[in-house]
Amino acid sequence: MSSHRPVRLAILGLGFMGTTHLRALSAVRGVELAAVFCNNEKKLAGDLSSVRGNFGGAGEKLDFSGITQYREIEAVLADPKIDAVDICLPTYLHDTVAIGALRAGKHVLVEKPMALDAFSVDRMLSAITRYKRVLMTAHVLRFWPAYKVLRDEIRRPEMGAMRFATFRRRCAAPSWSAWLQDPTQSGGGAFDLLIHDIDMCLHLFGKPEAVTAAGYSDAAAGIDCLDAQLFYPQGGVAAVTGGWHHQGAYPFSMEYTVSLDGGTVEFSSAGRAPTLYSSGKPEEPLDVMERDAYAAEIEYFGECCHAGQEPELCRPRDSADAVKLMALVLEARNRGGRKMACRI
Numbered sequence: 001m002s003s004h005r006p007v008r009l010a011i012l013g014l015g016f017m018g019t020t021h022l023r024a025l026s027a028v029r030g031v032e033l034a035a036v037f038c039n040n041e042k043k044l045a046g047d048l049s050s051v052r053g054n055f056g057g058a059g060e061k062l063d064f065s066g067i068t069q070y071r072e073i074e075a076v077l078a079d080p081k082i083d084a085v086d087i088c089l090p091t092y093l094h095d096t097v098a099i100g101a102l103r104a105g106k107h108v109l110v111e112k113p114m115a116l117d118a119f120s121v122d123r124m125l126s127a128i129t130r131y132k133r134v135l136m137t138a139h140v141l142r143f144w145p146a147y148k149v150l151r152d153e154i155r156r157p158e159m160g161a162m163r164f165a166t167f168r169r170r171c172a173a174p175s176w177s178a179w180l181q182d183p184t185q186s187g188g189g190a191f192d193l194l195i196h197d198i199d200m201c202l203h204l205f206g207k208p209e210a211v212t213a214a215g216y217s218d219a220a221a222g223i224d225c226l227d228a229q230l231f232y233p234q235g236g237v238a239a240v241t242g243g244w245h246h247q248g249a250y251p252f253s254m255e256y257t258v259s260l261d262g263g264t265v266e267f268s269s270a271g272r273a274p275t276l277y278s279s280g281k282p283e284e285p286l287d288v289m290e291r292d293a294y295a296a297e298i299e300y301f302g303e304c305c306h307a308g309q310e311p312e313l314c315r316p317r318d319s320a321d322a323v324k325l326m327a328l329v330l331e332a333r334n335r336g337g338r339k340m341a342c343r344i
Helices: 018-024 075-076 089-101 118-131 144-153 187-203 292-306 316-334
Strands: 006-010 031-037 069-070 083-085 107-111 135-138 162-172 210-216 223-233 237-245 254-258 263-268 272-277
Touching: 006 075, 006 144, 006 187, 006 292, 018 031, 018 162, 031 075, 031 292, 069 075, 075 089, 083 089, 083 292, 089 107, 089 118, 107 292, 118 135, 118 316, 135 292, 135 316, 144 187, 144 263, 144 272, 162 187, 187 210, 187 223, 187 237, 187 254, 187 316, 210 316, 223 316
Parallel strands: 006 031, 006 083, 031 069, 083 107, 107 135, 162 237
Antiparallel strands: 162 254, 210 223, 223 237, 254 263, 263 272
16 A cells, blocks of 8 residues: 555445544545445435434435445455445444455454454454454544543653542433344443443553442343443552433433542543642643544554554554453343453
């Protein structure tokens, strides 16, 4: 691939996340939309007005006249003009489609979660090694301004060790996609939603030595809630809590509180910008570099494709570990809160 031309990207799937990535591409340097795949003729014609999600407004109508529209994934993978694919398909398809794309010589950006289980993510890791292409899971929190500034604060030597952290994320059960409501296809509400926060704990603190969890799940009612604790060797504890609530008006929100030796950092999408609270000092609003996180992650993926390098900011091994840790946490919930050793 020439470093002087954009990465030619095909977006696979035109649901909520596919549409979100489409919107972000207008602010991305070094990547251009070359093709789209969808099995819905109305969406494939550019009419995305039916698309809904747990944040943002309704979909819109786009002009796809300048790009190739595909109805078969195999045709996308066979197109020599496509450098990379952006997989925004239901989670149960991630591993098969990603491995097929790698085999076809394409770089792969795959929406989170990386896949549904340990077997699937390990197959994907093996395919990366075999076919020597870039694969990155779109763990957008790693590029989200409010979470990037948290990472920066934690890495300052004077902040010391993490002692207690809480990451919370919740929304109404999705009504826009039937596959999301099927745990065999999505992993369930807690798996699909809180994988963000599990990945963030791995990113910031590393692997825990043990986990426990409690919660409630009723797939028919659309409720799937989790309260997990991750125990770290130095004594720190990270709590991950939230999930799906009743369909309808219940709002999406996310937040964190992280207490370290040098202070507490807090953020809430409901109205509290990232702020540092230190002993004996006034609150300190943190300097956040605002940028659309979806655009940032796609642009970074494009840079990795050009360089032919593993995405260090979001390594595939980390994304695989997030799936394995999420599975362990859900097992702890299913076992009535048993504390379980983490050996991922």
